[in-house]
Amino acid sequence: MTTDQTPPDTGTKPLRADARRNRARLLEVAEAVFTERGTGASTEEIAREAKVGIATVFRHFPTKEALWEAVLVRRLQRLAEEGRRLMTESGPAHAFFAFFDLVLDQSPVKNAFAAALADAGVDVRAATSEAGRALREVLVALLDGAQRAGVVRRDLEVPELTAILVGTCRMLEHLDGHPESAKRARAVVRDGMRAHPGSRGGRGRPHS
Amino acid sequence: MTTDQTPPDTGTKPLRADARRNRARLLEVAEAVFTERGTGASTEEIAREAKVGIATVFRHFPTKEALWEAVLVRRLQRLAEEGRRLMTESGPAHAFFAFFDLVLDQSPVKNAFAAALADAGVDVRAATSEAGRALREVLVALLDGAQRAGVVRRDLEVPELTAILVGTCRMLEHLDGHPESAKRARAVVRDGMRAHPGSRGGRGRPHS
DNA sequence: GACGATACGGATAGGCCACTCCGTTTGTCC
């Protein structure tokens, strides 16, 4: 909770108490609003929902895009954290799919997370790509562990893994309200990533 | 509302020659622009690119949303058509995956198509859901044929199939410029939909 | 509790965009 997420270095002066609280609340609310209404949601709405003036929003985040970026970074950081936790708590064979499920469960709502991962992949800003890099490292470890354990097809690599997560998020978003279909869609992707039982340890799949 | 959209039926008065051409060109251009810049693209840009005044756009499509809807319907119609063609040209075992690839190849560019399918699934307007219904029928036939032929897992149903197409579009969009990764991501989904070689004809998968 | 610095809030500027009005052009039919 504490986690003054903005890098604690950069010689930034200690923020005043209320400012600190407002900033945190803004990030919270912004994440919710962006998640619900998409990036097109107006800054005014976020301000209203966070019970601050618009000026306060722009004081903390010089631009709307900067706010979006900050929300993004927070998400990526949390995700990387949870990935690391899973790796130490479960064995490598389980951690990978646990993370897969966690990602998909975490954002049952809308597309914001997909956008987050998407942007991370494309490496937008410095901060974002910093957090994105951390997450990517976790993904590498998870994937490698699962492949060594023989539970994930060997030909899978990180770039497409990111895309698969993004795409599957979209699938589930689209199946919101149809839990049975969502379960099956998820199973399709999960099974597709699984090492083929027949081809023990070999390349991923016999043909195309 | 009545929706004087593309089909020359519904007793709509015969359009003047130039009007007809403009309308067609507008749809063409709008599809391209929406596909490239997203739904946020300005109507003015579409008008400019189509070499007509803005008023002409709004004369043919009373609202921006109506224009988007018309583009959508066109896409869905074309897709259903191609699905039907595939069904008669190839055997049922091949048609399903051929359609899968066709959908994914057809929109290598951006998200517009995904949005199309997505909206179709949720059934937005009357016209859209009409076209959407036609496409859904094709999907039913394709899926059923492939399942009878034993090449697609039995537990797959149409709702998640739509979502899978949408989500996979997004995957590939995200992997634009990385053809190898895109190929593997596509393989993951395709293999996930395939009937498991071990479980012959049975339910889709042993567990969760 | 008082003072300086820091942060806040609301009114507002400025830009973009969907949509309209009306004078002008173009197609169609005789």
Next chain:
DNA sequence: GGACAAACGGAGTGGCCTATCCGTATCGTC
């Protein structure tokens, strides 16, 4: 080829949205 309706073009309008200015309130420190 002429007349009438249909369609066109583009300037204009109103609304929304990002971003800023400045007077006011709050924090932190003595």
